[in-house]
Amino acid sequence: MPPLAIRAFSATTALGRGVGAQAAALEARRGGLRRNDFGPAPLETWIGRVDGLEDAPLPDALAGWDCRNNRLAWLALQQDGLPAAVEALVARHGADRIALVVGTSTSSIGASEEGYARAQVDARGQPCFPPELQRPIVHTPHSLGDFLQHATGLRGPCVTVATACSSSAKVFAQAARLIGAGVVDAALVGGVDTLCGSVLFGFNALGLVSPEPCRPFDLARNGLSLGEAGGFALLERADEGDAGLQLRGYGESSDAHHMSAPHPEGLGASLAMRDALARAGIEAAQVGYLNLHGTSTPANDAIEARAVAGLFPDSLHAGSSKGWTGHTLGAAGIVESVFALIALRDGLLPGTLNSTTPDPDCGPQIRFDNARGDIAYAMNNSFGFGGNNCSLVFGRGAAA
Amino acid sequence: MSALSARIAGIGWWSDGLPDWAAARAFASTGALPADAPAKPAPTLLAPNERRRAPPSVLVALEVALAACGDAGIAPDALPSVFTSTHGDLGITDYMCATLAAAPAEVSPTKFHNSVHNAAAGYWTIGAGCMRTATAISAHRASFAEGLVEAMVQLATDADAVLLVGYDTCASGLLGTVTRSEGLLGAALVLTREGGGPRLSARFDDDEAAAGSGPLAAHAQGNAMAPMLPLFDALAAGAAAVALHAGPGRRLLLDIDHG
Secondary structure, eight states: OOOEEEEEEEEEETTEESHHHHHHHHHHTOOOOEEOOOSSSOOSSEEEOOTTGGGOOOOGGGGGGOSHHHHHHHHHHTSTTHHHHHHHHHHHHOGGGEEEEEEOSSTTHHHHHHHHHTOEEOTTSOEEOOGGGOOGGGGSTTHHHHHHHHHHOOOSOEEEEOOGGGHHHHHHHHHHHHHHTTSOSEEEEEEEEOOOHHHHHHHHHTTOBOSSOOOTTBTTOOOBOEEOEEEEEEEEEOOTTOOSEEEEEEEEEEOOSOSSSOOTTOHHHHHHHHHHHHHHTOOGGGEEEEEOOOOOOHHHHHHHHHHHHTTSOTTOEEEOOHHHHOBOGGGHHHHHHHHHHHHHHHOEEOOOSSOOSBOTTOOTTBOSSOEEOOOSEEEEEEEETTTEEEEEEEEEGGGO | OOOEEEEEEEEEEEETTBOSHHHHHHHHHHOOOOTTOOSSOOOTTSOHHHHHHSOHHHHHHHHHHHHHHHHHTOOGGGOOEEEEOSSSOHHHHHHHHHHHHHOGGGOOHHHHHHTSTTHHHHHHHHHHTOOSOEEEEEBTBTHHHHHHHHHHHHHHHTOSEEEEEEEEOOOOTGGGGTOOOOSOEEEEEEEESSSSSOEEEEEEEESOOOOOOSHHHHHTTTSTTGGGHHHHHHHHHTOSEEEEEOSTTEEEEEEEEOO
């Protein structure tokens, strides 16, 4: 594929607001997980919660979209010069030539949950939502995309991608296609997911939630820690001689196996990684850092480790950052792409937090310690329910 | 922008009272409803026990997807797919929210994994044995237009043929007091770069798309996926052009060459 320049990028997670906070916590190996304090009857688990959302309502003009998820979207959008970078792209191309493609798993379903929890009775004696939650837009998946469209003024195609935990990796692929087909010249991509009852109790019902901070790829791992996050990247067709960070490839596949369990041989994961490498036109050995999906569930990590060992040489530095942020679900794609971009930009290669004893399925690629190194390419894996897989390859213009 | 183009190689349809595209086309020209329409779709891609447990969104999506592949004569496992739905499965959202309010520890694990927006896409790829890419999107009233654009840009960049499926379910419970959607509606297109079938070209412009006024638009107007219906009325009537809602103040202009 033609390389796409990344004009700006940012993430806001339990580690803090913006790229600086992410890089500092990754480098210091300072995790963001805390004992679950979300909701009225918290499950025994650890979460990656973003501080301050409760006290950060949306500006008055956007109050119709107010909810936890859109608050996090707004907060994440204010970081790392994103508003100025969006403005510059609008000046260059026009608002109708910039797509908005954002991922989420549950969007603002937390607002719908609250409507049920605080249900009232209307004048006819029928149950109803409290008046302040009688806003249809926050009870539908496109709440996120619609909010951001109004918040940014962008007028190109506006889409919310919701393929569970691969959502905000797939936004890069969809945006690359829109730019490649000439529908637009640039795209704001990203993803936002917030903690809510659905995911905490839903993953708990599947037996996938750990009572302790998650330990990806550890022999004793016993489930995931959930988190919330938001992040964005601005993509534009790369200019000749552009030396900055770039999206170089994407790969997508389906497991065709099971709704909530990965393919036992990791076939879908391998397909997505191979597809991404092929589209980037590089060999597996050229990749210096791979941010793994690495959820810390027994099944995912063993299968992903074997798929990585089957594809990459021993020299690859691969790690899971879920121990820092928790599994941020529909935001994991963008957050972990930002971590891959940090690795490319700064040479900071994060290992895996909280883990001490590698599962025997781990090849030498799976690293627990951080490392430093000047790398040419970084990858990110994001896999979701329904067997939905996406891998991304990032590089630098100078490496071309 | 350069115009996007595609051939429509196959069409699938399901609505309450009109269980396939042949019935929908006949209704569009004569107003006749089949006497023996089944109450719900029963896609043969699912085993009977899975069919009993599957939510309506999955049933309708798989039904129309399989019909479109059959109409196109293309094996389902060969196609990348784009699933678009305004709300996903509204009955499952109602179940999740009601259960979380009453007894959160009792959430059903199956209902939870069926609550993801890409549930229909997931069941489709599993049932069809398809390892190609599948996506699931929403864009509120522009959901179908944006799905169509994603399918057409896949043809322009990555794929020779692609499956597009649009569907929405009926709102129920407390959620139904704020979210309006009636009945069950789904339609699917198999789009190809080359070959036979009506030739579609698409471009955006700045205007509001008119609300559908054709027989299919009137028949299923209460469903959240109704903004797709002007295209299906145009296909049934052999119309040369149609516009779909594509976001606030934006529409997708479609020219259709029926050949």
